Amino acid sequence: MQKDFHYYATYCAACLAGWSHDEAMAICYSAQLVDWCSLSFLNGLKGPTAAATTQLQLELMKARTDLIGLQDITRIWASFHFLPYDLHAAVRRSGRTYRSKYRLICRPNGALLAETVELAKKRGLQAAGIAMHVLADTWAHSYFAGTPSLVINNTDYYFRELLREGEREIERPIRFRHSPGAPDDLEQGLYSNSIFRWEENSIMNLGHGRAGHLPDYCFIRYKYLPAWGGYEEIVKDNPADYYKAFCQMIHALKYLRGSIPSFALGAYDTEAAAPWEDEIRAILEKRQLDACADWRALGEKIAGQTIEDFDLEKYRAEYLAAPEADRGGTFLGAFFIAAMAQKSMVTNRIFRSGNLLAGFSADFAQKGFRGIRDYRRLLDRGGKEDEP
Amino acid sequence: MTLTQRIGKILNAAFTVLGVLIMVWMGEDGFFLVSFLLSLSMILFGLRKLLFYFTMARHMVDGRSILYIGVIALDFGVFSLSVSRNVALFITLYLLGTHGFAGVMDILRAREARRFKSPSWRLSLATGVVNLAFGVSALFFCIVSAGLRELTLIYAAGLLFAAISRLVRAFRKTAIVYIQ
Numbered sequence: 001m002q003k004d005f006h007y008y009a010t011y012c013a014a015c016l017a018g019w020s021h022d023e024a025m026a027i028c029y030s031a032q033l034v035d036w037c038s039l040s041f042l043n044g045l046k047g048p049t050a051a052a053t054t055q056l057q058l059e060l061m062k063a064r065t066d067l068i069g070l071q072d073i074t075r076i077w078a079s080f081h082f083l084p085y086d087l088h089a090a091v092r093r094s095g096r097t098y099r100s101k102y103r104l105i106c107r108p109n110g111a112l113l114a115e116t117v118e119l120a121k122k123r124g125l126q127a128a129g130i131a132m133h134v135l136a137d138t139w140a141h142s143y144f145a146g147t148p149s150l151v152i153n154n155t156d157y158y159f160r161e162l163l164r165e166g167e168r169e170i171e172r173p174i175r176f177r178h179s180p181g182a183p184d185d186l187e188q189g190l191y192s193n194s195i196f197r198w199e200e201n202s203i204m205n206l207g208h209g210r211a212g213h214l215p216d217y218c219f220i221r222y223k224y225l226p227a228w229g230g231y232e233e234i235v236k237d238n239p240a241d242y243y244k245a246f247c248q249m250i251h252a253l254k255y256l257r258g259s260i261p262s263f264a265l266g267a268y269d270t271e272a273a274a275p276w277e278d279e280i281r282a283i284l285e286k287r288q289l290d291a292c293a294d295w296r297a298l299g300e301k302i303a304g305q306t307i308e309d310f311d312l313e314k315y316r317a318e319y320l321a322a323p324e325a326d327r328g329g330t331f332l333g334a335f336f337i338a339a340m341a342q343k344s345m346v347t348n349r350i351f352r353s354g355n356l357l358a359g360f361s362a363d364f365a366q367k368g369f370r371g372i373r374d375y376r377r378l379l380d381r382g383g384k385e386d387e388p
Numbered sequence: 389m390t391l392t393q394r395i396g397k398i399l400n401a402a403f404t405v406l407g408v409l410i411m412v413w414m415g416e417d418g419f420f421l422v423s424f425l426l427s428l429s430m431i432l433f434g435l436r437k438l439l440f441y442f443t444m445a446r447h448m449v450d451g452r453s454i455l456y457i458g459v460i461a462l463d464f465g466v467f468s469l470s471v472s473r474n475v476a477l478f479i480t481l482y483l484l485g486t487h488g489f490a491g492v493m494d495i496l497r498a499r500e501a502r503r504f505k506s507p508s509w510r511l512s513l514a515t516g517v518v519n520l521a522f523g524v525s526a527l528f529f530c531i532v533s534a535g536l537r538e539l540t541l542i543y544a545a546g547l548l549f550a551a552i553s554r555l556v557r558a559f560r561k562t563a564i565v566y567i568q
Contacts, residue, residue, distance in 0.1 A: 058493070058497045061497075062497050156449055198454065200445075225449050
């Protein structure tokens with residue numbers, strides 16, 4: 001998903017869930033920051049590098065794909081962008097390595113999603129924003145895994161866009177090129193994707209790189225053959241999925257706000273979205289590369305407030321001006337702590353399932369502190385919980 | 389990272405450094421050792437692809453192509469072993485490709501880091517320049533002096549760099565703490 005959904009649509013969902021304008025802004029800012037909080041960003045702030053929630057394109061190109069590098073990559077992408085659906089999924093007649101990768105395939109409504117939302121409860125607006133990013137991405141990034149893997153994430157030439165021409169549905173071949181700088185051409189059905197590489201752990205085989213940005217476009221319907229699917233095609237209906245994602249965000253945000261007693265997997269608050277359904281569906285169906293303007297207009301209509309642009313520098317000065325010991329209390333400090341909590345939780349679940357792709361997780365309750373220094377911040381925070 | 393993996397990394401780095409010392413000590417004959425190593429790496433690549441096919445890629449759509457690549461690479465590696473006494477150009481292209489690409493990537497990375505006001509941009513820029521210098525000097529010695537000795541030294545320096553970074557990684561803390 002892109003800024004249009006992570007920032008503006010998240011704002012709309014937060015408002016419909018009952019949060020105030022300022023709270024909704026903090027939530028959607030945090031949701032969007034997940035796509036920017038890279039190692040470079042953290043180094044620029046002298047922030048905790050373990051709080052990285054993404055890797056920029058060039059960071060990825062430089063990322064090592066040895067054991068440690070792969071674990072770094074997997075922790076970031078599986079925790080924030082490709083939440084695994086079933087860490088104990090059965091795979092017939094396969095070796096352990098293949099099984100480990102297969103089990104990281106992302107899909108909506110997995111047990112880890114419920115844990116992600118629970119983790120964000122009473123941990124502040126930043127944690128809520130991070131959870132909304134993770135939730136939304138489970139819909140967009142379905143069927144891909146947050147670890148480099150040719151045998152899971154590769155796609156082949158069989159790619160068809162499903163278009164509606166009046167009453168009937170037609171198919172059009174999708175063509176890919178390897179030109180990251182060039183915009184996708186919707187009219188010609190020409191999209192950029194990552195280069196095909198034979199190496200299992202090539203960074204080109206991370207997530208949905210081989211399918212280009214198709215999973216990130218709300219309007220598109222397409223079918224293709226995933227590498228892991230045994231030649232069974234998958235039909236992806238993004239407008240329908242994105243609408244479910246939106247309604248699920250409202251449900252989750254209502255829970256985080258305390259308006260409803262529990263968060264249930266598979267529950268969608270279509271009732272809250274109903275007054276705006278036609279407008280939302282119109283945005284989701286509109287063939288455009290960037291729906292920011294439409295979502296923004298809708299958000300301003302819903303809230304009656306002006307939504308400011310996303311500005312990466314917005315909280316930088318506050319963070320740098322704060323004394324070292326008090327940085328956890330700043331906006332970015334709280335975001336970093338929430339990000340580390342999410343990464344720590346997902347890594348722990350993957351590790352406990354017997355899967356070492358995300359590395360080792362030392363359970364503090366049993367073994368004390370044996371890990372990366374940054375995580376002491378989670379300890380220092382103790383039992384502190386922010387009431388939203 | 390387990391203790392075994394750490395020890396494995398340290399041993400790997402130690403053997404690489406030993407290989408570098410032998411290569412430098414052998415003088416011009418070191419060049420033939422390099423060409424032998426490259427042929428050997430091609431054979432190992434082929435074998436790895438075959439192993440990859442039988443353990444993982446057989447589950448994958450179009451996975452059989454991995455099998456074909458493995459067989460071809462293995463065959464090419466065995467063939468190149470038999471003609472390994474005239475591969476100066478092969479080694480030069482290898483050095484130019486690997487170091488040149490790494491250098492360009494480091495410099496682009498430095499630009500990005502600088503844009504984010506990250507102090508790491510200087511280190512990225514420095515390693516980028518050094519890598520580019522490696523690649524260009526390999527080309528220079530091949531074209532101008534065709535010096536086998538210099539090509540061997542450049543190759544050895546690259547191996548030494550890899551060994552040191554492996555050693556550094558072996559001592560990194562890696563466990564993620566789970567705090568409820």
